[in-house]
Amino acid sequence: MGDAVPSSEPLLRLSKITKVYTRGDLAVPALRGLDLQIDSGEFVAVMGPSGSGKSTLMNLIGCLDRPTSGSYFLQGRDVAQLDRDALAQVRLRTLGFVFQGFNLLSRTTALENVELPLLYAGMRSMERAERARESLARVGLAERAGHTPNQLSGGQQQRVAIARALVTKPMMLLADEPTGNLDSRTSLEVMALLQELNAEGLTVLLVTHEPDIAAFAGRLLLVKDGRLRADERRPPHSAKQALAEWRDTEEEDR
Amino acid sequence: MMFLMALRLALRSLLRNRMRSALTALGVIIGVAALLVTVVLGEGTRKMVAAQIATMGSAIIMIVPGASAQGGFMGGTGSGRPLQRDDVEAILQARAVRYVVPVDRTVAQVVSSNLNWQTPVLGTTTDYAALRDWPVARGRFFTAAENESAAKVCVLGHTVTQNLFGDSDPVGQQVRVKQMPCEIIGVLAPKGQSAMGSDQDDILILPSVTLRTRVLNQNRQYVSTIMVAATSEDDLAQAESEVVSILRQRHKLTDDQENDFTVRNLAELVQTQQKIVETQTGMLRNVAAVSLLVGGIGIMNIMLVSVTERTREIGIRLAIGARERDILLQFLVEAVVLSVLGGLLGTGLGALAATLFSKLGGGMPVDFSPFWMVLGFGVSVAIGVLFGFYPARKAARLDPIDALRYE
Numbered sequence: 162m163g164d165a166v167p168s169s170e171p172l173l174r175l176s177k178i179t180k181v182y183t184r185g186d187l188a189v190p191a192l193r194g195l196d197l198q199i200d201s202g203e204f205v206a207v208m209g210p211s212g213s214g215k216s217t218l219m220n221l222i223g224c225l226d227r228p229t230s231g232s233y234f235l236q237g238r239d240v241a242q243l244d245r246d247a248l249a250q251v252r253l254r255t256l257g258f259v260f261q262g263f264n265l266l267s268r269t270t271a272l273e274n275v276e277l278p279l280l281y282a283g284m285r286s287m288e289r290a291e292r293a294r295e296s297l298a299r300v301g302l303a304e305r306a307g308h309t310p311n312q313l314s315g316g317q318q319q320r321v322a323i324a325r326a327l328v329t330k331p332m333m334l335l336a337d338e339p340t341g342n343l344d345s346r347t348s349l350e351v352m353a354l355l356q357e358l359n360a361e362g363l364t365v366l367l368v369t370h371e372p373d374i375a376a377f378a379g380r381l382l383l384v385k386d387g388r389l390r391a392d393e394r395r396p397p398h399s400a401k402q403a404l405a406e407w408r409d410t411e412e413e414d415r
Numbered sequence: 416m417m418f419l420m421a422l423r424l425a426l427r428s429l430l431r432n433r434m435r436s437a438l439t440a441l442g443v444i445i446g447v448a449a450l451l452v453t454v455v456l457g458e459g460t461r462k463m464v465a466a467q468i469a470t471m472g473s474a475i476i477m478i479v480p481g482a483s484a485q486g487g488f489m490g491g492t493g494s495g496r497p498l499q500r501d502d503v504e505a506i507l508q509a510r511a512v513r514y515v516v517p518v519d520r521t522v523a524q525v526v527s528s529n530l531n532w533q534t535p536v537l538g539t540t541t542d543y544a545a546l547r548d549w550p551v552a553r554g555r556f557f558t559a560a561e562n563e564s565a566a567k568v569c570v571l572g573h574t575v576t577q578n579l580f581g582d583s584d585p586v587g588q589q590v591r592v593k594q595m596p597c598e599i600i601g602v603l604a605p606k607g608q609s610a611m612g613s614d615q616d617d618i619l620i621l622p623s624v625t626l627r628t629r630v631l632n633q634n635r636q637y638v639s640t641i642m643v644a645a646t647s648e649d650d651l652a653q654a655e656s657e658v659v660s661i662l663r664q665r666h667k668l669t670d671d672q673e674n675d676f677t678v679r680n681l682a683e684l685v686q687t688q689q690k691i692v693e694t695q696t697g698m699l700r701n702v703a704a705v706s707l708l709v710g711g712i713g714i715m716n717i718m719l720v721s722v723t724e725r726t727r728e729i730g731i732r733l734a735i736g737a738r739e740r741d742i743l744l745q746f747l748v749e750a751v752v753l754s755v756l757g758g759l760l761g762t763g764l765g766a767l768a769a770t771l772f773s774k775l776g777g778g779m780p781v782d783f784s785p786f787w788m789v790l791g792f793g794v795s796v797a798i799g800v801l802f803g804f805y806p807a808r809k810a811a812r813l814d815p816i817d818a819l820r821y822e
């Protein structure tokens with residue numbers, strides 16, 4: 162997916178990142194000097210207690226917000242202090258988002274939801290529909306193109322959201338607790354999909370509270386009190402295999 | 416292309432809340448309708464008045480005795496020195512004056528062989544037809560000699576002719592005006608309504624001396640009105656000031672005395688009439704302005720509600736890469752579409768109302784040039800942009816993270 166970054170330069174590089182929220186007179190430090198590099202093609206899981214700053218980190222990496230201080234290079238380009246519209250362009254061209262609550266437009270078909278980023282990219286309607294269909298087919302929902310979110314299951318909705326994130330062929334997929342609203346079986350399906358996409362070259366960064374889910378990532382980051390406490394690489398479990406095992410136990414139950 | 420997309424989105428969102436959209440558009444509907452009625456009727460009146468000035472002669476001055484009664488009842492018609500026959504001759508000397516005629520009026524029963532008709536009777540001199548630019552359709556107007564000799568001749572207006580003689584030619588026949596028999600020597604061409612709405616063709620014209628001595632049985636040298644035609648419309652003011660100075664001199668008024676006569680020009684009279692109509696439509700114009708304002712505020716209000724309701728949607732759009740201007744366009748177009756739908760309905764309603772008004776109110780001409788339609792459209796677009804901008808900008812400036820978290 163997308164262009165490869167020269168091997169010398171990581172896909173993204175954060176150094177001494179801080180983020181301080183101010184509520185009235187109160188300053189709430191959410192990130193306190195965090196350094197991180199992620200290479201193209203990695204599958205990274207972020208864990209940590211509630212309130213430790215995981216979502217804040219995701220928002221900064223996702224160019225939804227700007228750090229209070231520190232530098233952020235994305236594909237070698239300094240994006241820490243870009244203006245709103247420039248950040249919107251980065252989100253549009255380079256990043257894809259998947260949220261815990263799916264965040265699909267209601268009363269709008271799956272196909273139209275997936276077309277949305279292409280619309281803002283200024284693509285013509287014929288090409289838009291074609292690309293959106295491809296993307297829906299990629300997540301296995303080709304026949305559900307005309308369904309609206311309330312006609313789809315949670316897992317299907319999340320797959321539509323993934324199709325929407327993929328449709329612009331981004332460098333990196335950011336997912337903040339993508340399985341938080343799904344049952345274990347559906348979570349496995351979503352993780353299997355993410356692993357497949359990662360195998361095709363997509364960089365994936367996800368936040369999760371569940372060690373079982375984090376185990377499907379090849380790299381685990383632990384965030385505590387706005388700092389990176391651990392960063393370890395290990396061989397990931399296969400979600401496909403886990404799914405197969407699940408099916409076997411289901412059949413034994415019958 | 417973005418614009419077409421925004422248009423589709425706007426229509427979809429408005430149709431989703433049909434009732435709300437309709438109620439919101441109501442202000443604009445009423446405003447545009449009222450505006451259209453104002454403009455169409457105002458223009459109709461202007462045209463009607465212009466046509467009447469054309470039939471009456473725009474360069475005509477009327478002089479009546481007595482100081483003008485402006486600001487209280489000082490003087491009043493009839494006080495001071497009356498106008499005299501000699502005044503007519505004197506005014507004729509003025510450089511910017513082409514014709515001067517005395518005009519006396521009465522109303523009399525006119526009797527033909529077997530019919531009779533109550534009609535205004537006017538006594539004047541030979542130049543009257545020329546002064547009024549009123550052609551004689553059949554026969555001729557009376558001569559100066561006939562006036563001096565108080566000849567028993569008369570000229571009929573079109574309506575009187577129709578009522579007494581139908582379509583047959585009355586020239587050469589006899590009628591009685593009160594007790595006086597007289598010969599019809601001419602019939603005037605039809606002239607239509609006056610600025611005040613009376614039928615100008617309902618008239619019988621006698622030589623001035625004939626009316627005075629044979630019908631009114633008076634020997635006085637007074638004249639109730641003098642009509643003056645300036646040499647051209649441009650000379651009107653010049654003629655007026657000449658007339659005033661001649662009369663002041665003849666009436667021996669000193670500099671500190673006011674005029675003991677009143678000079679009015681017909682164009683002014685018609686303009687007064689027009690002002691009255693404009694005052695009436697002016698009220699409607701205020702209704703239009705207020706409704707448009709209220710309609711605009713309604714749109715702003717509902718758009719603000721809509722932005723709040725759709726905060727999460729806006730957050731999603733921003734997160735996946737919409738720029739500020741994309742969101743701005745989406746909400747601005749929605750406001751404009753709402754306003755324009757109201758504007759189109761208002762234009763239709765206004766056209767209907769203007770037609771009704773004109774049918775009920777004496778048939779002033781109503782012409783629906785495409786310009787009025789464009790006006791209705793333009794005004795509603797302006798209202799939409801003006802009042803839609805603030806909510807749209809509010810939407811566009813939302814912080815994506817806050818918007819996504821909004822419940």
Ligand SMILES: Nc1ncnc2c1ncn2[C@@H]1O[C@H](COP(=O)(O)OP(=O)(O)OP(=O)(O)O)[C@@H](O)[C@H]1O
Nearest residue numbers: 182183184189191210211212213214215216217218
């Ligand atoms: N908009 C904000 N204004 C003020 N404080 C904030 C804001 N967003 C987050 N915080 C604070 O920053 C800290 C980190 O929040 P963050 O949402 O990043 O935590 P998290 O690790 O994602 O937690 P969770 O696992 O519960 O989602 C918390 O103390 C939180 O209260």
Ligand SMILES: [Mg+2]
Nearest residue numbers: 215216217337
């Ligand atoms: Mg979080």
